[in-house]
């Protein structure tokens with residue numbers, strides 16, 4: 042019974058993971074792998090432990106209301122060692138999954154194909170392409186659009202000009218804080234053309250809810266054309 | 276044992292004055308619990324405002340400015356004025372009883388800490404009537420959002436001052452929780468016979484002493500920044516906003532264990548009594564409490580993975596490790612139930628609800644401890660769901676378990692069982708309906724602390740489900756209030772041990788206990804003195 046329960050949980054978890062986007066950027070693919078492993082492990086552990094709790098509650102319910110005490114045991118050292126050591130091994134495994142994925146996501150390519158300076162302010166964003174002298178700036182009513190070339194690595198240089206914001210593109214499974222006084226640098230390598238919504242994820246005051254933007258991933262040719270068209274605007 | 280000096284004489288025995296001037300640990304415990312439950316009702320009402328506003332997309336029932344005050348006060352009250360102080364109240368009531376002492380070590384300090392806590396809570400809420408309203412920088416008040424140039428209102432100052440008072444009050448009360456069980460134990464009550472709840476409070480007290488002074492420091496620095504131009508956190512003058520987060524979370528993470536360790540203790544007691552078994556793995560439970568407390572001092576920056584300013588792998592690894600002692604607790608509870616004779620009175624229902632909910636909170640906590648997952652989930656509704664499963668589905672459920680379990684001891688009458696079951700059913704259903712959808716909302720991209728969301732995001736249905744869940748929770752809470760009102764009017768002659776099978780010393784004195792707690796102490800020869808007294812035929816199973 043418990044085995045079937047656990048298998049079912051794992052199956053549900055795996056289909057659940059499929060709902061998490063995985064191919065919008067190359068980095069997201071790596072992170073989606075971590076999500077899948079953790080969700081599966083979570084489902085299995087939940088099924089096991091919750092199963093034991095419910096099972097114990099049902100199997101050992103009091104049958105005779107006059108019972109003063111059930112069994113009298115209160116320790117079992119080998120068992121207690123087992124449920125200390127086995128979880129240690131499991132979390133060791135989770136760390137082994139986490140560490141290389143994080144290294145990968147955090148690594149930045151030099152030199153990047155493209156660089157964008159992203160600056161958060163209350164309550165919108167400014168995107169500057171320094172080489173092409175292009176700047177796009179939004180307002181809380183007119184969210185700006187970040188245009189990225191597909192298949193190329195773009196370096197994001199993230200900053201803030203007032204309070205802390207966070208630049209979150211859910212489809213990329215990634216956010217980073219925009220902190221005044223710090224420039225946070227990381228890479229996106231988009232793999233699929235499309236338009237993706239993005240939002241501020243660090244509470245920044247009254248109109249935090251309206252601090253959105255979109256990311257449009259286009260072909261390199263279209264990207265070059267877009268830069269040319271907007272270059273004069275700066 | 277050290278000779279116990281006579282506790283200070285009460286200035287008045289009854290009436291309002293008696294409560295105002297009391298130094299009796301039981302009365303202070305009751306005051307603490309009642310006050311914290313009052314704040315719970317207020318914070319719960321604020322949660323309903325949140326859920327009403329978010330029930331459908333693009334609503335404007337409360338505007339952004341009001342919404343931001345509402346969630347700030349909701350979070351602040353739940354954390355600083357409800358969950359932690361309820362634990363303090365319970366501990367004030369129970370520690371002397373459980374170790375066979377007549378009083379706390381420092382009764383006047385104890386009274387002082389309660390009144391300071393109440394004053395602090397009222398100060399936070401006083402912001403509501405000031406021009407510009409209450410604080411609205413979230414329960415975390417990150418700099419520079421909480422700086423005077425951004426949050427100019429006096430509400431933010433009152434918030435800082437009020438919470439500083441509760442922080443100092445917490446340190447005072449922790450001194451009592453630490454000293455009392457070490458020096459005031461009755462003859463025969465060795466350290467290794469102290470009930471698990473009291474052990475958890477010792478670990479909690481240590482955490483408070485290490486974590487609350489940094490909180491006080493962080494708040495002092497905020498105030499100096501705001502009013503003297505100290506600029507600790509102002510990057511424009513060489514200050515650092517990340518520094519605030521380090522200090523705040525150096526407090527904030529231990530704080531979440533201050534809000535859970537006491538309730539691990541509650542669950543241990545309730546599970547053992549209703550399973551009719553000795554506590555399984557006593558030593559493991561104690562060691563696990565200290566392991567959790569120790570590790571929790573070294574994980575604070577897992578709240579800062581997305582800042583890009585901390586050593587993420589180190590803090591990820593430390594956070595994963597906490598799962599191990601927490602797992603030990605779960606396995607010990609299950610082993611306590613194993614081969615027991617379990618009955619399902621309301622405290623046990625809430626204890627089982629606690630386990631099933633907290634399990635989800637704990638597992639998703641391990642997920643969040645992995646930076647590649649946190650980069651997506653942090654500050655989304657996934658996070659809101661996670662910590663409500665630990666603090667709401669966990670601590671709050673344990674608080675209800677404690678309320679039903681010790682109510683007869685405190686008041687001399689049981690809460691109504693039938694209403695208790697209805698309360699539990701509404702809570703359990705409502706809670707999961709409210710918070711399970713939030714995991715999905717978070718993964719879909721809904722950020723926390725937004726007063727509204729666009730219709731085309733497709734989050735409407737899940738948010739509606741969450742709001743319906745909140746309504747069920749509210750009805751459940753009304754049932755609880757009704758239950759308390761009804762039960763307060765009855766007084767029944769109760770035996771010392773109304774549940775049958777209570778094992779710690781509070782079950783060896785009358786309901787409610789007399790002044791100074793015990794007319795006569797039973798002999799203490801094992802970890803279950805009350806049980807040995809009432810059921811000598813099973814005393815052989817009691818661990819020495």
Ligand code: HEM
Pocket residue numbers: 319322323325326346347349350351353354358412413414415659663666667671709723724725726745748
């Ligand atoms: C019982 C029913 C409860 C409901 C329906 C509820 C609902 C919510 C919701 C929807 C939010 C998110 C608001 C936002 O980010 O815009 C929230 C935030 C929060 N809740 Fe609750 N909550 C409940 C109980 C609790 C409990 C028991 C605690 C215990 C500590 C708690 C602590 C918090 C905290 C700390 C926040 C964060 C506030 C902030 O962002 O500054 N809540 N709650």
Ligand SMILES: [Cu+2]
Pocket residue numbers: 161205206207241242243244245249252
């Ligand atoms: Cu923002």
